[in-house]
Amino acid sequence: DAKTTQPPSMDCAEGRAANLPCNHSTISGNEYVYWYRQIHSQGPQYIIHGLKNNETNEMASLIITEDRKSSTLILPHATLRDTAVYYCIALFGNEKLTFGTGTRLTIIP
Amino acid sequence: GAVVSQHPSRVICKSGTSVKIECRSLDFQATTMFWYRQFPKQSLMLMATSNEGSKATYEQGVEKDKFLINHASLTLSTLTVTSAHPEDSSFYICSARLGGGGPDTQYFGPGTRLTVL
Numbered sequence: 259d260a261k262t263t264q265p266p267s268m269d270c271a272e273g274r275a276a277n278l279p280c281n282h283s284t285i286s287g288n289e290y291v292y293w294y295r296q297i298h299s300q301g302p303q304y305i306i307h308g309l310k311n312n313e314t315n316e317m318a319s320l321i322i323t324e325d326r327k328s329s330t331l332i333l334p335h336a337t338l339r340d341t342a343v344y345y346c347i348a349l350f351g352n353e354k355l356t357f358g359t360g361t362r363l364t365i366i367p
Numbered sequence: 368g369a370v371v372s373q374h375p376s377r378v379i380c381k382s383g384t385s386v387k388i389e390c391r392s393l394d395f396q397a398t399t400m401f402w403y404r405q406f407p408k409q410s411l412m413l414m415a416t417s418n419e420g421s422k423a424t425y426e427q428g429v430e431k432d433k434f435l436i437n438h439a440s441l442t443l444s445t446l447t448v449t450s451a452h453p454e455d456s457s458f459y460i461c462s463a464r465l466g467g468g469g470p471d472t473q474y475f476g477p478g479t480r481l482t483v484l
Contacts, residue, residue, distance in 0.1 A: 290470050301460045301475035302411065304369075309470075345410075351470030354401060355462070357411040 260285040260348040267362040270340075276333040278361050280346030283327040289350055291322060293331045294357075295342040302345070302357075305331065341365045370394055371463050373476035380451055381484055388446045388479045390461030396441035397463035401473065402434070405458040417444040451483045 263281040270276040282291065292307040306313055306320045308329070313320045319332040333340055345360040370393040380386050390400055400417040415436055416424040423436035435447040444463075448455055458480050462473040 292472075294475075296411075299458070299478070299480075301371075301373075301462075301478045304472055304474055307470065307472065352464075352466070354413060354416055355473050356413055357403075359410055 260289055262346045262348055262358060264344070264346050264358070264361045266359065267364070269364050269366050270333075270336045271366050272338060273335055276336040276340065276363060276365070278331040278333075278344050278346075278363065279328065280331070281328045282346070282348045285326055285348045287326075289348045291320065291326075291329050292347045292349065292355070293318070293320065294345045294347065294355075295340075295363075296345070296360075297339075297342040303342075305344075336363075336365045338365050338367065369465055369472070369474040371461065371474050371476040373459075373461055373479050375479060376477065377480040377482070379482045379484065382452050383450055385447055385449045386451055386481060388448075388459055388461075388481075390444045390446070390463070390476050392442045392463040392465075392474075395463070395465050397465065398441060399464045400438060400444040401462045401464070402436060402444075402446050403460045403462070405460060405478075411460060448481065451481070453483045456481055456483045 260282050290307050293305040294302040296302045308320045322329045343360040343362050372391045374389045398419045402414045403411040405411045414429045417436045417438040419438045425431045438444040460478040462475040464471045464473050
């Protein structure tokens with residue numbers, strides 16, 4: 259799997275968009291970018307994944323740069339329930355997930 | 368869709384006893400499931416890959432005789448912690464892989480908190 263780099267922590271005001279960056283400069287052409295989050299004392303929750311194109315679902319948007327060396331997860335209107343550790347993972351489609359340290363996102367009231 | 372359940376959600380046991388944790392994919396079939404362990408303030412660590420109808424594949428450093436995995440059906444995998452000791456106290460989380468029509472996605476259970484006295 260390509261190594262990913264994320265800031266250890268971020269704050270975001272409630273109601274604002276939360277933009278979480280991820281660097282994956284060594285990503286290969288067939289590796290997907292997956293995002294998961296883990297709310298305290300719960301199992302990780304799948305958010306979104308993408309290969310080349312930007313993706314959007316009911317939870318978030320994923321913006322991948324044209325060179326695919328970085329991406330941004332966007333939570334459009336952050337709520338207190340979005341406080342969690344967010345993991346950006348690059349891997350081939352059928353590989354097993356391994357987790358780094360992620361970004362601890364705190365939503366401020 | 369893609370719901371994974373675990374049972375029990377928490378368990379307390381005495382040192383030396385064995386504990387079984389069940390992981391079920393409720394609305395899809397999963398030929399592959401995974402078991403993770405998470406210690407306080409640490410990230411998830413993959414323990415093993417559970418394959419339906421075949422032996423599990425363990426990550427380096429994980430004792431296969433201590434952490435018994437059985438994947439008897441396409442919707443159920445079990446992890447048995449044998450002769451549990453206090454150092455086995457941890458948060459155990461399973462996931463099931465959903466495939467078909469694109470890259471596979473792993474969906475996670477809610478976790479089981481094991482405390483060994």
